[in-house]
Amino acid sequence: MSVRVQREAFDAAAEVEALVAGRVDVGAVVTFTGLVRGEAGGRALSSLTLEHYPEMTEAELNRIEAEARDRFGLAGSLVVHRYGELRPGDPIVLVVTLSPHRQAAFAAAEFLMDYLKSRAPFWKKESFADGTEAWVDARETDGAALARWAAPATQK
16 A cells, blocks of 8 residues: 655556565455557657656645545555656556455546546646647546546445
8 A cells, every 4th residue: 555656667567466465355456557648639749747746746645545445445555656757658657456356446446547637746748749848737538537536435
């Protein structure tokens, strides 16, 4: 049960292996690895830069990870989010949820990703192949995805 914010790439398989080692209380492991896309808005992307305030970001990600654990009765979870300059194809985020049953593990992973996409305190700048740059605004669809979690969970 942890959160890490780091520059370095992660090894999803090694992270899962470490998280489940010796566990007999887990019946489901759900993982999600997000990658930097090669385009944004129909334009070729050369890089994506993420900035953050470490104390604020880590505190907020720890808060939402704890909420997911409690809300879905997780046996464990892990959120790894990268920052700095990333290239298309680079892994940017890893979410792992452990639960006695699959429904809760899937729901918790979706909950965490919906939160990360819409509310995590990162500032993202897209750099395009044509040399232009743009800061990324929140998308309506990300906010709508998060809104579905406003009701109390029943997945436990």
